[in-house]
Amino acid sequence: MGEHPVVSKTGKALSAEDIAANFEDLHPPLNAEQVSVEASRCLFCHDAPCVAACPTSIDIPKFIRQIATGNLAGSARTILSANIMGGTCARACPTEILCEQKCVLNTGEHDPIEIGALQRHAVDHQIAKGGPHPFARAPKTGKSIAVIGAGPAGLTCAHALAVQGHTVEIFEARQKPGGLNEYGLAAYKMAEDFAAREVDFILKVGGITLHYNQALGRDIAFADLQTRFDAVFMGIGLGRPRKLGLAGENLGGVMDALQFIEDIRQADDPAQMDPGENVVVIGGGNTAIDAAIQAKRLGARSVTLVYRRGPTQMGATQWEQDLAAINGVTMMHWAKPERLIGEDVVHTVHFERTCLQDGNLVGTGDHFTLLADRVYTAIGQELYDQGLASLRCESGKIMVDEAGHTSLPGVFAGGDCIASGEDLTVQAVEDGKVAAAGIHTYLGEQNG
Ligand SMILES: Cc1cc2nc3c(=O)[nH]c(=O)nc-3n(C[C@H](O)[C@H](O)[C@H](O)COP(=O)(O)OP(=O)(O)OC[C@H]3O[C@@H](n4cnc5c(N)ncnc54)[C@H](O)[C@@H]3O)c2cc1C
Ligand code: SF4
Known part of the structure; x- marks a missing residue:
């Protein structure tokens, strides 16, 4: 059904079949031939402007070249090493104002490369084929981190920390993980159960425990987390x-x-x-x-x-x-x-x-x-600030430095709850990545 659904102009109810069709994938996946044609159009620019326009800086020419040469696993790895939620972002990114807008082919005469659709092809292939997680964990560091919120920011941060060998516990207020990927993105963008399958894939890296129905300020106290863990990441979104x-x-x-x-x-x-x-x-x-x-x-x-x-x-x-x-x-x-x-x-x-x-x-x-x-x-929506202790907030957002560090030592934050840019999934992923790097450095400094 795509962008043109069956709609009711007369008030006559739609059939169940019409409604089911209306909620199918807005942009169905490309078939093998379309992928091949689209990948072969890429000019593989040096200093590609599309990369600079992606908040997670995915090496787009590299992953498209890997698709063009039949290396789908390598392509997925290129994408996921920069953006572990490459599957959701391929579906939900407003590419028309990000990577595809800057594609040099986007001249009016030609269409830009369908970067999101190619990204989806590679990542979906990786997730569907199963097998071992593409990223191995470093030896255990003995450090443990509490992540509050299992949305894109929290899950990305947890994954990056687990890869570094740290142990992560995620505390999620709701019954399901994924944050707005699970509850907020439009049904026709996140068709079927992709949000849940992506979380399963992320957790397969190991070293991450997820606690459901555990809300900061209701079931857990900030001071306890600071005592029990070496660092804390807040990825609580804007809940109110x-x-x-x-x-x-x-x-x-x-x-x-x-x-x-x-x-x-x-x-x-x-x-x-x-x-x-x-x-x-x-x-x-x-x-x-x-x-x-x-x-x-x-x-x-x-x-x-x-x-x-x-x-x-x-x-x-x-x-x-x-x-x-x-x-x-x-x-x-x-x-x-x-x-x-x-x-x-x-x-x-x-x-x-x-x-x-x-x-x-x-x-x-x-x-x-x-x-x-x-x-x-x-x-x-605005920040639900219950349980945030004395974290410094301004204009309804948690204040952080360039490493995602808040006003409290060892407490980091990212995603919609900080003022990093547009409130987009891809930005939350980038914030989670930045904060994970900040936490890794912080923990190293504590050792020294
Ligand atoms: C309706 C809607 C449509 C959108 N569509 C798009 C789109 O098409 N494309 C796009 O790129 N972006 C879209 N966005 C924005 C995108 O969804 C967000 O930017 C992104 O989800 C932010 O990720 P996050 O991890 O910061 O927060 P969230 O996704 O909000 O996740 C926060 C998590 O923290 C949990 N939490 C909250 N408080 C607590 C607490 N006290 N204790 C424990 N856990 C807690 C929540 O339950 C949730 O799981 C949309 C947003 C909305 C609202
Ligand atoms: S679709 Fe999103 S994540 Fe992928 S390259 Fe474009 S902006 Fe980056």
């Missing part, structure tokens, strides 16, 4: 969705968009979910777009995404905005919600149009309403 702070927010039918996306990801059969008939999504980032598209793909009759600023200020990329339009989502810009109206369940949302005045966003005094039996709010 922001509230609108408006009247009617607690009505039935009003829901955090991330919860809606999570419900779809965790559903045995998404076709059993009721997406609502008239859906309004409030927000302008990834989460808003993903919730709007998935509501449409579940069969909602009308889905309107309302954002308080213009299209160029949206957190979602142009490609994602185009995808929403292709999926039948109506986009409305320059409007902010004022209140939500209903008896027990929401039926109308009141908005005021907005504009910029001397650089500030202000209401214009023009108002309008939208009918809605479902409202998904997606105005961002």
Whole structure:
């Protein structure tokens, strides 16, 4: 079904088959012939700009050359040595603003190399074939590290530390590992059980124990971790969705968009979910777009995404905005919600149009309403700071130096909970890598 799903324009329910097809892989894997054609287009640039545009600096020309010469295992190793979550990133990276945007073939006349799709081909082959883990562990160092959170940052950090010979214990608040790879990425980007299979692959390196249902601040105390372990890594993401702070927010039918996306990801059969008939999504980032598209793909009759600023200020990329339009989502810009109206369940949302005045966003005094039996709010997440002891935070993020070291000795952090760049999976992986190197150096200094 890809980028063009079956959508309901009349309110007539979609069939279970239509919905199942709507949630298949957005970009199915390339076949052998497509891989061969795509790999042979690469110019193998020296000082390739695509490498500089990848936050994890994967040696892209090298891994594509390895594919072209039939060395798939070598290609996967090249990718995974820079990015152990190369499988998820191949599916989820906004390549149109990262590696593929900088491809020298991306001239308008030619399409860029499909770097993400080639990366997926090599990594999926490695994970599917099983066998020994491609990275051997160094001899045991006797040092142990606590990692808080089994999302992309925590898992990457744990893997890199385990490879160095350290012993790692991960404490994860939820019942499953993977963080937003498991609960947040859109179902059509992370089809089937890839998130879980990737975690199994990562843990196969050995030396990592994962404890579930163990939340820092609820089940474990920061001071205990500092006593029991030689170092601590915090990869807790941004756990608390922001509230609108408006009247009617607690009505039935009003829901955090991330919860809606999570419900779809965790559903045995998404076709059993009721997406609502008239859906309004409030927000302008990834989460808003993903919730709007998935509501449409579940069969909602009308889905309107309302954002308080213009299209160029949206957190979602142009490609994602185009995808929403292709999926039948109506986009409305320059409007902010004022209140939500209903008896027990929401039926109308009141908005005021907005504009910029001397650089500030202000209401214009023009108002309008939208009918809605479902409202998904997606105005961002913030740091859930329970149990963070005296860690220095600024603007809702944990402060770290260039090695990922926080204000407390031996405590490192990475991923969405720090201010390192875009909140993307690939950035969380890079942060986990940087912090693992920082922890390794720190532990060496403690010995000396
Ligand atoms: C809806 C949505 C869609 C997205 N789509 C994309 C996309 O298409 N492409 C892309 O690149 N990025 C996307 N992102 C961003 C990407 O998912 C994040 O940048 C990435 O997951 C951050 O990784 P992390 O490890 O820092 O945090 P998380 O993935 O949030 O993982 C944090 C982990 O820590 C655990 N935890 C939290 N608090 C505690 C505690 N107190 N004790 C123990 N454990 C705790 C959590 O349960 C979780 O498992 C999306 C984000 C959202 C919300
Ligand atoms: S990790 Fe993402 S940005 Fe880096 S090369 Fe792969 S697809 Fe591109």
